Amino acid sequence: MNPIEHGRQVIDMEAEALRTMSGSLDDSFASAVAMLKTVLDEHGKVVVVGIGKSGNIGHKIAATLNSTGSTAVVLNSQNALHGDLGMVSDGDAVIALSYSGETAELLDLLPHIKRFDVKLIAMTGKPDSTLARHADTTLDTSVDREACPLNLAPTSSSTAMLVMGDALAMVLLQARGFTEENFARFHPGGALGRALLTKVSDIMRSGESMASVDSDATVQDALVAMTRARSGACVVLAAGGFLGGIFTHGDFARSYQSDPMVGGKKVAELMTRDPISVQADALAAEAVKTIGAHRVDDVVVLDEEGKPVGLVDTQDLARLKIV
Numbered sequence: 001m002n003p004i005e006h007g008r009q010v011i012d013m014e015a016e017a018l019r020t021m022s023g024s025l026d027d028s029f030a031s032a033v034a035m036l037k038t039v040l041d042e043h044g045k046v047v048v049v050g051i052g053k054s055g056n057i058g059h060k061i062a063a064t065l066n067s068t069g070s071t072a073v074v075l076n077s078q079n080a081l082h083g084d085l086g087m088v089s090d091g092d093a094v095i096a097l098s099y100s101g102e103t104a105e106l107l108d109l110l111p112h113i114k115r116f117d118v119k120l121i122a123m124t125g126k127p128d129s130t131l132a133r134h135a136d137t138t139l140d141t142s143v144d145r146e147a148c149p150l151n152l153a154p155t156s157s158s159t160a161m162l163v164m165g166d167a168l169a170m171v172l173l174q175a176r177g178f179t180e181e182n183f184a185r186f187h188p189g190g191a192l193g194r195a196l197l198t199k200v201s202d203i204m205r206s207g208e209s210m211a212s213v214d215s216d217a218t219v220q221d222a223l224v225a226m227t228r229a230r231s232g233a234c235v236v237l238a239a240g241g242f243l244g245g246i247f248t249h250g251d252f253a254r255s256y257q258s259d260p261m262v263g264g265k266k267v268a269e270l271m272t273r274d275p276i277s278v279q280a281d282a283l284a285a286e287a288v289k290t291i292g293a294h295r296v297d298d299v300v301v302l303d304e305e306g307k308p309v310g311l312v313d314t315q316d317l318a319r320l321k322i323v
Contacts, residue, residue: 010147010155017143017156018163024140025167031137032168035119036070037175039093046072047088047118049080050097051105053154054123054161058097061165068173068183077105081112090117095165098122099141099157101129110134123164125157139164198284203317204301204310205231212237212308213267215244219255220263222247232315233298235308236271243308245271246300277302280309287312 036046046065050058058074065072073087075094088094094113098106101124113120114134122135125142132138141164147155204210211229213221214237222234226249238244247267255262255270262270277300278287290299291314301310 013145013147014156014159017147017160020144021141021160021164026140028137028139029167029171032121032139033171033175035121035136036093036168036172039091039119040070040172040176042091044089044091044093046070047075047092047094048072048097049075049077049094049106049109051077051103053158054097054099054103057158057161057165058095060162061095061097061169064166064169065172068169069176069178070169070172077109080109085109085112088113088116088118092116093119093121095121095123095168096131096135097124097161098129098131099125099154099161101126101131103131106131123161125160139168199280200278200282200284200287200301200312201280201310203284203287204280204312205229205316206301206310210235210308210311213247215239215266215268217267218263219247219252219265219267219270222267223252223263231311232313233311234267235300235311236267237308241307243275243277243300243302243306244268245273246275246298247271248298250297275300277308278312279304284317288317291317 039046046062048058048062048065049055055077062072062074075087076084096106096110101122107130110131120135122131122138123141124131124138125140126132127138127140127142141157141160143156143160145151146153146157209229209231211222211225211231211234213225213234217236222236226232226234232250233246233248236244236247245268247270251270251272252262255265259265276290276294276296278290280301280303287299291297291312297314299312300308301312303309
């Protein structure tokens with residue numbers, strides 16, 4: 001078979017398995033979400049356990065839960081009976097992963113887990129299995145066949161477990177009111193964390209770094225101010241220090257083409273009135289969205305009174321790795 005066609009066949013088979021699982025989602029899923037929410041609201045944790053490929057998927061599920069504010073740990077079933085069971089506490093929830101629901105190591109562990117006051121959620125492809133019968137609720141991840149040509153290697157089944165874990169984590173995230181700000185607390189590194197934790201006031205050009213002139217200034221005055229501040233834009237101030245407009249190098253270049261003597265004109269004649277602005281106490285992510293939505297290079301930053309206190313330049317966002 002052509003490798004490309006074979007690859008598509010594998011992807012299509014796994015996609016079809018997910019569509020089938022989506023269609024069969026029932027009250028057991030809602031029950032699992034409710035159990036996890038109650039446990040976490042009462043300061044318990046989620047313990048994820050599985051063997052082999054299911055264990056690998058379990059690590060991903062635990063990582064996703066942790067990254068979205070739902071405390072989770074991975075219990076190594078082979079070490080559980082030799083001390084690791086100490087990570088389980090009354091009030092926890094246990095998510096046990098086994099496609100067959102008959103994995104010996106996992107079943108050997110069940111009686112010891114059940115001694116704790118925990119909620120047991122089974123994630124299995126066999127809803128009538130031993131694991132499912134001992135669980136408080138069961139998430140059915142059954143597939144018609146694996147995407148493996150031999151129908152042996154866990155492929156569709158492991159993908160189904162992975163996606164079921166994602167569904168749990170994302171619905172739980174919404175149920176617990178998890179916000180972008182919460183997400184940033186757990187992801188302080190990287191561009192996303194910086195964008196979500198950093199405020200506009202932290203990145204804006206202010207003071208001498210913000211080029212500004214009064215509304216009666218000339219274009220030449222604005223150019224001098226921009227050169228001094230090494231900025232591509234100049235804020236034009238109206239009476240009382242309020243925002244009158246913004247004048248950019250682009251405005252100058254366009255005007256100069258038709259009038260080489262434009263330097264003597266009043267900047268107020270050529271500025272952009274009512275320019276795009278953001279509040280100083282807004283998150284930097286808002287400035288990123290604003291710049292992208294309006295396709296501008298510079299955004300004026302206003303204080304609580306509506307007076308300009310800074311400028312955000314797209315080059316600054318790139319330099320600070322906010323975008």
